[in-house]
Amino acid sequence: MIARTYGTAEIQSGTPSPLKSRLSLAGKVALGLIACAVIMAPDTRQASAISQLEQWPAPLKGSAPLKDKIQQLTTRVAALENYIQAASDSKGGSCSLLGRDVCTTLKQIEDADRSARDAQQDGKPTVAEAIADLQNRVVAMEQYLQTGSSNESAPVTSMTLKDQVQDLQSRVGAIRKYLVDQAKQSGGSGTSRFLDMIKSQIGVPKFDEKMVGSFGEWAGTPGARLLDKGQATPAESREVVEALNGTSDAFSVHAGLLNDSECAALRASLDAEHARGTLAGEADLKLNITLKELEYIVGTAAADRLVAFCGGHFDTIIIRRCEPGGQIINFHKDDHLRTILIALVDDEQYEGGRLVFATRDGLRVPPRPAGTATVHTSAVVHGVTRHTAGVRYGLFFLQGMGGVGTLSDLGYDQDDSGATYVATNGTNGTMTEDKPSAVITGMDGLYRVDYDQLDADMVKLA
Numbered sequence: 001m002i003a004r005t006y007g008t009a010e011i012q013s014g015t016p017s018p019l020k021s022r023l024s025l026a027g028k029v030a031l032g033l034i035a036c037a038v039i040m041a042p043d044t045r046q047a048s049a050i051s052q053l054e055q056w057p058a059p060l061k062g063s064a065p066l067k068d069k070i071q072q073l074t075t076r077v078a079a080l081e082n083y084i085q086a087a088s089d090s091k092g093g094s095c096s097l098l099g100r101d102v103c104t105t106l107k108q109i110e111d112a113d114r115s116a117r118d119a120q121q122d123g124k125p126t127v128a129e130a131i132a133d134l135q136n137r138v139v140a141m142e143q144y145l146q147t148g149s150s151n152e153s154a155p156v157t158s159m160t161l162k163d164q165v166q167d168l169q170s171r172v173g174a175i176r177k178y179l180v181d182q183a184k185q186s187g188g189s190g191t192s193r194f195l196d197m198i199k200s201q202i203g204v205p206k207f208d209e210k211m212v213g214s215f216g217e218w219a220g221t222p223g224a225r226l227l228d229k230g231q232a233t234p235a236e237s238r239e240v241v242e243a244l245n246g247t248s249d250a251f252s253v254h255a256g257l258l259n260d261s262e263c264a265a266l267r268a269s270l271d272a273e274h275a276r277g278t279l280a281g282e283a284d285l286k287l288n289i290t291l292k293e294l295e296y297i298v299g300t301a302a303a304d305r306l307v308a309f310c311g312g313h314f315d316t317i318i319i320r321r322c323e324p325g326g327q328i329i330n331f332h333k334d335d336h337l338r339t340i341l342i343a344l345v346d347d348e349q350y351e352g353g354r355l356v357f358a359t360r361d362g363l364r365v366p367p368r369p370a371g372t373a374t375v376h377t378s379a380v381v382h383g384v385t386r387h388t389a390g391v392r393y394g395l396f397f398l399q400g401m402g403g404v405g406t407l408s409d410l411g412y413d414q415d416d417s418g419a420t421y422v423a424t425n426g427t428n429g430t431m432t433e434d435k436p437s438a439v440i441t442g443m444d445g446l447y448r449v450d451y452d453q454l455d456a457d458m459v460k461l462a
C-alpha cells in the first residue's frame with residue numbers, strides 16, 4: 001500500500017475541523033447536493049459526474065488506458081489532499097490560505113508529491129492495490145468534507161476495476177467541485193489560490209513564446225523610431241504598414257468589456273503567480289489559462305460575456321503581467337487570425353507601453369481604460385511604445401490560423417481590405433462608419449478615435 005501523510009483515522013479523530021465548522025448555510029446546501037451526487041447509484045453518479053469532471057482540465061475518459069487514468073487520479077487525489085491539508089492547517093479554513101507564507105505552502109506540496117512518488121516506486125502496487133489506495137483516500141476526503149456518508153461511500157469491490165476507476169473519477173471530480181464552490185463562496189482570492197495549488201501539481205502548460213510579441217530594443221526594425229517619437233505622419237505610418245506587408249487598417253476598440261473588480265481579480269491572480277511558483281519574479285509573465293480557470297477567476301457572468309464578445313471564436317487565452325523594462329514591442333502582425341486584447345489596468349497607471357496601430361492614415365493610439373478590448377486581425381500592424389513605469393496587465397483571446405477558416409467566418413469582409421467588423425463595431429452589430437478603424441462603444445455612446453498623435457481626445461459620434 002502507498003503510505004500517505006494522513007488517513008481516515010486521523011481525520012475522524014481530534015477537534016472539529018475549521019473547514020467543517022465554518023460552513024455557511026449555502027455551503028451546507030451545496031455540500032448536501034454534492035453528497036447526494038456522490039452516494040447515488042453508479043450510473044446516475046456517473047452521469048452527474050460528467051459535468052463535474054468538465055471542471056477539471058483534460059480528464060482522461062473513455063478508452064484511455066486504465067494505468068494512465070490511475071496515474072492521473074493519483075496526481076489529482078494528492079492535489080486535493082494537499083489543498084485540504086493546507087486549508088485545515090491554516091487558522092480558519094480554506095479562505096485564509098492567502099495569509100500563509102506561500103513558499104512554505106509550496107514546499108509542503110512539493111515534499112508530499114515527492115514522498116508519494118518515492119512510495120510508489122518502492123511499493124510497486126498492482127492496479128488493484130493502487131485503486132484500493134485511491135478509494136481509501138477518496139473516502140477519507142469525503143468523510144472529512146462530509147461530502148459522502150461514511151457507510152455508503154465505502155469501496156464497492158464488486159465493481160470491475162474499470163468501473164471502480166470511473167467511480168473514483170466522478171468522486172474526485174465532486175470533491176474538487178465542492179472545494180472550488182467553497183473557495184468561491186469565501187471570495188475570489190481563495191479561488192485563485194486553489195488554482196495555484198492545483199497548477200503546482202498538474203503543471204502549468206508551457207507557454208509558447210511565439211504566441212505574442214515580446215519586449216526588446218528592436219533597433220532598426222520598421223517604425224521603431226516612431227514608437228519612441230510617439231507620432232508619425234500618415235506617410236511614415238503607411239511606410240511601416242507596407243514594410244510589414246500589413247493589408248488592413250481595421251482594428252476596433254470597445255470600452256467597458258470587463259468591470260473594475262473583474263480586472264482586479266485577474267490582476268490579483270497574475271500577482272499571485274508572480275509571487276510564487278516556477279515563474280516567480282518573471283518580468284514579462286505570460287500564462288495560458290483555460291476557460292474554466294478564467295471562469296474561476298472572474299466569475300461565470302464575465303466569462304460568458306467574454307465568450308459572447310468573441311463569438312465563441314478563440315482557441316487560446318493568455319493572461320500577461322509586464323514590469324516596466326524600458327523596452328518596446330516592435331511593430332508586427334500577430335500570428336493569429338484574430339487577436340482580442342483586453343487591458344486589465346488603466347493606461348494612466350503606467351507610463352509608455354501604449355498599444356499603437358499603424359494604419360495607412362497614421363498612427364492610432366486608442367485610450368485604454370481597464371476593461372477596454374481591442375480587436376484586430378493578423379493583417380493589422382501594431383506595436384507597443386517604450387514601457388517605462390507601472391505594471392501592465394492584459395488578457396488575450398487568440399484565434400489561431402487553424403481554427404475557423406477565414407476572416408469572413410469572423411464577420412469581416414471577404415478581402416479584409418476595408419473595415420467590416422460587422423459583429424461588434426457599432427451598436428447592436430450595425431455598421432456605423434464607412435471607415436471604422438477605431439470606433440469605441442463607450443458607456444454613454446459611440447466614439448471615434450480621430451487623432452494623429454498620442455493621447456488626443458476621442459470624438460463622440462452618437
Ligand SMILES: O=C(O)CCC(=O)C(=O)O
Pocket residue numbers: 211212213214329334341354355382383384394
Ligand atoms: O500588450 C499589448 O498591448 C500588445 C502586445 C502585442 O501586440 C503582442 O504581444 O502581440
Ligand SMILES: [Fe+2]
Pocket residue numbers: 212213332333334382
Ligand atoms: Fe501583437
